[in-house]
Each structure stands twice: as structure tokens, then as C-alpha cells.
Amino acid sequence: MANTTAVPLLATDPGYLFWAPLGSTPPANTVVGSVFTDAWPVAWISLGATEEGSNFNWQTSTEPITVAEFLDPIRYIATGRTGSIAFALASIHAVNLKRALNGGTLTTTGIGATSMTTYVPPATGQEVRAMIGWESQDATERLVCFQCFNTGQVSIARRKGADNANIPVEFSLEQPATGMPFQYATAGVGRLGA
Numbered sequence: 646m647a648n649t650t651a652v653p654l655l656a657t658d659p660g661y662l663f664w665a666p667l668g669s670t671p672p673a674n675t676v677v678g679s680v681f682t683d684a685w686p687v688a689w690i691s692l693g694a695t696e697e698g699s700n701f702n703w704q705t706s707t708e709p710i711t712v713a714e715f716l717d718p719i720r721y722i723a724t725g726r727t728g729s730i731a732f733a734l735a736s737i738h739a740v741n742l743k744r745a746l747n748g749g750t751l752t753t754t755g756i757g758a759t760s761m762t763t764y765v766p767p768a769t770g771q772e773v774r775a776m777i778g779w780e781s782q783d784a785t786e787r788l789v790c791f792q793c794f795n796t797g798q799v800s801i802a803r804r805k806g807a808d809n810a811n812i813p814v815e816f817s818l819e820q821p822a823t824g825m826p827f828q829y830a831t832a833g834v835g836r837l838g839a
Contacts, residue, residue: 654835654836654838656781656786658698658781658782658783659695659697659698659699659782660698660699660779660780660781660782660786661691661779661780661782662691662692662693662695662699662732662777662778662779663685663689663690663691663692663777663778663779663780664689664690664692664744664775664776664777664778665686665688665689665690665775665776665777665778666688666773666775666776667773667774667775667776667792668776669686669688669689669776670686670688671686671776671778671789671791671828672684672685672686672689672778672787672789674787674830674832676832676833678833679785679832679833679834679835680783680784680785680832680833681780681784681785681787681830681832682784685778685780689776689778692732692734692736692741692744693734693735693736693741694734694735694736695732695733695734695735695811696732696733696734696735696809696811696813697732697733698732699730699731699732699779700730700731700732701728701729701730701779701788702727702728702729702730702731703726703727703728703827704726704727704728705723705725705726706723706724706725706726706727707721707722707723707724708721708722708724709721709722710722727817727818728790728817728818728826728827729796729797729815729816729817729818730777730779730788730790730793730815730816730818731797731813731814731815731816732813732814733811733812733813733814734811734812734813734814735809735811737801737810737811737812739751739762739764741812742764742799742812743764744775744795744814745795745799745812745814746766746767746795746799747767747772747773747774747775747794747795748766748767748771748772748773749764749765749766749767750764750765750767751763751764752764752765772794774792774793774794774819775793775794775816776789776790776791776792776793777789777790777793777816778790784832785831785832785833785835785836786829786830786831786832786836787829787830787831787832788827788828788829788830789827789828789830790816790818790826790827791818791821791824791825791826791827791828792818792819792820792821792822792826793816793817793818793819794816794817794819795814795815795816795817796815796816796817797813797814797815797816798813799812799813799814800813801813
């Protein structure tokens, strides 16, 4: 019997991560030659390198409806859902720490080689939400998370040798003012699937 399994369309490489203030315009998703060709709008800042790429998570919570006459549930009802995107930023600097801790205040004094910047985290209730974007390195996939809040523990480990420090985050998705929490887009027909 001949193998009828199609060669899988693999997805490799960590891609690129972006951060933007809440309410920023997402990319237009212009496609030419089966790839995205438009740049991310100026409000979207590259987050740079990560320790091991990123993980997008989405889970729907359910409860079964049962009746006495059947052993199996008659139906499952969605009772909630959660989503997040997690990564560890390799660039250690004050602005990335501010992003990881949901805002706060940066104060810079002096200029050039005599400048100093201090960071103070936000007061409780003064945290800010942000948007997180991701694009595959082959420019065939994009993900926009419209309202995110870092709910992960920021634990920066300092160790000897080549074990570099990083800023771990897990941005949880919230319901934005309008629309859905995220949008996933693919370029061309190759990533559409069958």
C-alpha cells in the first residue's frame, strides 16, 4: 500500500516577538508571494532575543452535562478559557523590566556616560496592560494578542559562567474592549491546511 500521508508543513525557529501599548494598531497583514510583506507599525517594539523562544497557550474549561439514563456525558459546556504567551527575554535592561512588571516609572538623570536610570514598580492598581505580537521567521504566521497582563513570576537568576540571566514573563490574555483576545493569521495557501 502506498503512503498517502502528506509531508507535514513544519514550523521551526522561535520567530520574532513585539510589544506595543494597549490600543495600538495591529499590522495590516499584507501578503505578497505567500509571505507577509508589511512591517509592524511603529508602535510595535521588537522585544529582541529570548532564552528558548516562546510558548502560546490556550485552554478551554468545560463541565459535562449528564443524565441518569446514560453513562457518558450528553454534552460538554464551555465554562471559561485562558490564554497566555510565555518567554524569557535575554536582554536585561530597565525598559524590559518595566514591561515585565506591567509598568512603573523610569527616571533618568545625567547624560551620556554620566547618566543613571532608576526604576520603581507600579503601585497596586496602577499596572498597565499591553499588546504582544509574534511573527514566524519565514513570515508565514502572525499572532496578535490584544490585551495582555504579565501574571508570571519574574525571577531573574544570576549565575556563574555562560548561564546568562534573563527576564521570564507569562503574559495572560484578557478580554479586550472589543473583539476576541487574539488573532492568528497565515500568509498564502500553504499554511491554510486541508
